[in-house]
Amino acid sequence: MNYFVEAIAWVLDPANWGGPSGIAVRLTQHLAISAIVLLLASAIALPIGMLIGHTGRGKHAAVMVSGGLRALPTLGVLTLFGLWLGIGLRAPVLALLILAIPPLLAGAYAGFESVDRRTIDAARAMGMRERQIIGRVELPIGLPILVGGVRSAALQIIATATLAAYIADEGLGRFLFEGLKTRDYAEMLGGSLLVIALALVVDGAFALVQRFVVPTGVRLARASRGGSAAAGREARIRTTSARRSITEGNPT
The missing domain is CATH 1.20.5 (Single alpha-helices involved in coiled-coils or other helix-helix interfaces)
Incomplete structure (x- = not known):
């Protein structure tokens, strides 16, 4: 309990917020890394998932690939990429991409699969092209589930982006590694609380988006x-x- 009180005091201490290694800078770095990974993973996984959900082809392969990627240990993958690419953000970004793709892929094809086939057949009967069906029928109806996949991926990225400090010395994870090294458990717990708070804020934002995107x-x-x-x-x-x-x- 004392560690928790000390961690709260550490977070609320204005001296820990300023400077090049303060909470404000680390929080900005953490958000930037998470946003970059989420955008890159979305650009890769969402089009593939939507195509699978629209055509109904390749679902088993996508499930197998997603399951395989989920099974990979992120810290091990990060270490391998770090040995290959060296110090910097490239290794954490690639490791987090592997983590983020499965929920995005699953959310995309599950959202498109949730659309009633009779609705799609009616759209084709009205003369709509496949691109119009995707953009005007399947995407609006399946968007809540798709956003749910993005939401899940965002939370996983934010939680795991702490490992970026292991290779690149960026983000809120720096407080965890630094506190572990110096045995400053208040700093470690304070950094963990900041990651939890950030994840809750992002989760709440996506929950609102998921609610309002329902047609x-x-x-x-x-x-x-x-x-x-x-x-x-x-x-x-x-x-x-x-x-x-x-x-x-x-x-x-």
Whole structure:
């Protein structure tokens, strides 16, 4: 408990926020690394995932590749890239790319697969081209699930970007490695709390985005189904109550 109080005091200490190695600089570096990795991984994984979800081809290969990438130990991959590329951000960025691609790929093809095939057939019957179907039908409807994949990838990147300090001396992970080296556990725990807080803020932002990207028609349809289900449940309850009343009033 004392370590926790000391960690809070360390985070709130204005002296730790300034300077070239202060919290503000490290936080900016952490966000920049995470954003770069997320953008690069999205540029690679999202088009492939959308194509798989649209055509229905290559899903098994994508699942196998995603599973294989998930199984790789990030620290081991980072070490290999560090030995190959040397000190700098290239090794952490490549290692984090491998970590970020699976959830982005899964979210993209799952979002497109969630679209009712009858809706797509109706769009084709109206004369829409494949590109129009992707942009005007599948993408808007599947966007909440796709954003969910981006959200999951962003959280994994932010949590694992602490390892960037292992090779590049960048980001909030520096506080963890430095605190471990000097046995300053308040600094270590304080750095961990900063990473947790950053992840929670980003997760909340993506949760809002995920909520507001649901198309109005889909939202209304869900509400209608929810109302119909509630009405059905109420009707069943009334029927059951009536049967009980009849049974209790007319015992056999």
